[in-house]
Amino acid sequence: MDTLKIKDLSVSxxxxxxxxxxxxxxxxxxxxxxxxxxxxxxxxxxKVIMGHDDYKIIKGEIYFNDVLLNDLKTDERARLxxxxxxxxPLEIEGVTNADMLRTAIHAKKKEEFKLFDFIKELENKVNxxxxxSEMIHRGVNQGFSGGERKKNEILQMYMLKPxxxxxxxxxxxxxxxxxxxxxxxxxxxxxxxxxxxxxxTHYKRLLEYIKPDFVHIMVDxxxxxxxDFSLVQEIEKNGYNEYKTKNVNxxxxxxxxxxxxxx
Amino acid sequence: MNKIIVVNDEIEKISINQxxxxxxxxxKMIFEINTIxxxxxxxxxxxxxxxxxxxxxxxxxxxxxNNVTFNLYILTTGCGLxxxxxxxxxxxxxxxxxxxxxxxxxxxxxxxxxNNEFATINYIxxxxxKQKECYDxxxxxxxxxxxxxxxxxxxxxxxxxxxxxxxxxAKEMTDCITNQNxxxxxxxxxxxxxxxxxxxxxxEVEANHSALIGDFDTEELFYLQTMGISIKNAxxxxxxxxxxSDINNEAILNKIKxxxxxYWR
Numbered sequence: 185m186d187t188l189k190i191k192d193l194s195v196s197x198x199x200x201x202x203x204x205x206x207x208x209x210x211x212x213x214x215x216x217x218x219x220x221x222x223x224x225x226x227x228x229x230x231k232v233i234m235g236h237d238d239y240k241i242i243k244g245e246i247y248f249n250d251v252l253l254n255d256l257k258t259d260e261r262a263r264l265x266x267x268x269x270x271x272x273p274l275e276i277e278g279v280t281n282a283d284m285l286r287t288a289i290h291a292k293k294k295e296e297f298k299l300f301d302f303i304k305e306l307e308n309k310v311n312x313x314x315x316x317s318e319m320i321h322r323g324v325n326q327g328f329s330g331g332e333r334k335k336n337e338i339l340q341m342y343m344l345k346p347x348x349x350x351x352x353x354x355x356x357x358x359x360x361x362x363x364x365x366x367x368x369x370x371x372x373x374x375x376x377x378x379x380x381x382x383x384x385t386h387y388k389r390l391l392e393y394i395k396p397d398f399v400h401i402m403v404d405x406x407x408x409x410x411x412d413f414s415l416v417q418e419i420e421k422n423g424y425n426e427y428k429t430k431n432v433n434x435x436x437x438x439x440x441x442x443x444x445x446x447x
Numbered sequence: 448m449n450k451i452i453v454v455n456d457e458i459e460k461i462s463i464n465q466x467x468x469x470x471x472x473x474x475k476m477i478f479e480i481n482t483i484x485x486x487x488x489x490x491x492x493x494x495x496x497x498x499x500x501x502x503x504x505x506x507x508x509x510x511x512x513n514n515v516t517f518n519l520y521i522l523t524t525g526c527g528l529x530x531x532x533x534x535x536x537x538x539x540x541x542x543x544x545x546x547x548x549x550x551x552x553x554x555x556x557x558x559x560x561x562n563n564e565f566a567t568i569n570y571i572x573x574x575x576x577k578q579k580e581c582y583d584x585x586x587x588x589x590x591x592x593x594x595x596x597x598x599x600x601x602x603x604x605x606x607x608x609x610x611x612x613x614x615x616x617a618k619e620m621t622d623c624i625t626n627q628n629x630x631x632x633x634x635x636x637x638x639x640x641x642x643x644x645x646x647x648x649x650x651e652v653e654a655n656h657s658a659l660i661g662d663f664d665t666e667e668l669f670y671l672q673t674m675g676i677s678i679k680n681a682x683x684x685x686x687x688x689x690x691x692s693d694i695n696n697e698a699i700l701n702k703i704k705x706x707x708x709x710y711w712r
Contacts, residue, residue: 234673237665258672259681268673276667278688287684288674323688324670340674 193244265347331362367393499525561593
């Protein structure tokens with residue numbers, strides 16, 4: 185059983201508090217969805233868990249299986265089994281998908297890495313995902329459509345076999361067919377490997393393929409309500425208006441200075 | 448493939464077919480420089496290795512005749528080199544240059560004359576600078592419907608790189624395309640410069656330039672790290688990708704990989 189535990193986490197970027205006293209626990213086999221209006225810190229959360237340098241943890245802890253992540257580097261967190269699926273995966277010219285995956289898997293498996301096994305597995309997965317075989321020798325996401333980029337992330341996920349998936353708006357920019365493919369593949373991976381999933385999304389449609397156990401509403405850097413799938417339906421119907429705080433600017437420069445001073 | 452080995456400023460070994468005619472003009476006076484003229488008559492390839500044991504000067508002139516596609520691969524090694532390349536392209540000729548410098552100090556002038564319609568030059572250049580390297584490109588679109596594409600990628604390891612690149616398209620030269628793509632990854636505090644210049648006097652042209660000096664994008668490094676790749680290996684991947692992308696010659700590719708292994712492994 186793998187557990188991601190976020191405890192009283194407050195995070196700032198450029199002197200602005202983005203997450204405040206955030207708490208969440210995700211276990212293997214659980215699917216958690218975070219929904220909320222734009223700019224409340226949903227994408228920040230997944231980047232903070234992965235250790236992005238732009239974000240400063242003011243207080244609180246992030247644990248993965250009782251290992252404190254706060255001071256670990258991004259690659260160390262990834263090698264523990266965390267995986268970040270990005271809203272808009274980057275294009276990296278010159279670095280091929282195959283080179284990137286080979287380096288990543290070599291870093292994870294070290295002496296156990298076998299090149300032949302890697303090539304076979306990569307070829308099989310590319311075929312299964314109906315990706316063009318030449319894409320593995322192209323630059324990472326270079327010239328890929330939005331759908332291809334997301335499929336490429338699914339390929340990375342299957343190759344790296346993470347224990348905890350952080351999926352940040354992986355439905356953005358996808359057409360109906362691509363959304364179905366990506367949703368089904370993530371759920372297939374979930375059923376096969378039983379990871380924990382933290383899914384950030386704005387829309388219900390992805391959740392028709394990836395069925396959540398918990399739905400959290402996030403406003404102003406913290407979870408303000410948790411429920412089951414019925415909460416998604418409620419949001420679809422009524423929006424977030426009733427959850428938005430009256431004073432949106434309550435989190436800001438003054439607060440972060442105060443928090444740093446109190447530290 | 449046709450091959451020429453130049454040591455210092457003289458041809459040491461030559462192995463070419465009749466598609467290329469070569470003439471050498473040795474310097475007669477102390478202030479002159481050795482010049483080698485190439486006339487490319489048919490579609491062909493040529494690999495030139497220039498190895499300098501001492502600092503030297505050289506001029507290479509290429510004349511690519513009508514309807515000829517010429518693939519030119521250049522590898523320079525050694526101490527120091529002051530060199531001038533003149534490329535003259537004629538009607539419907541295509542010149543593809545793929546070049547890697549591993550010389551300590553370089554001062555280089557490249558003049559490309561696109562003299563007739565549909566003349567095209569595709570120029571890919573890579574370097575790892577350890578001392579001072581200066582490159583000056585002059586691209587003359589002397590006819591309408593001519594195309595130039597220049598891509599210069601340099602990693603500054605311990606020296607500095609200066610690239611000046613000027614494209615000239617006069618008023619009557621319609622439907623030309625000129626594209627300058629220059630990037631220097633500067634791993635030092637030393638100053639590097641890119642001066643992209645477009646002298647365009649015609650509205651019916653396509654002209655682009657990009658010039659970027661700095662380190663790799665932190666988001667690219669983060670992305671690779673999210674795959675479990677250490678920062679050191681992420682750098683290696685990015686440098687590898689930066690230097691070997693677009694290189695389509697195995698000998699040059701191997702030399703670049705050899706240098707990447709030497710400096711970053």
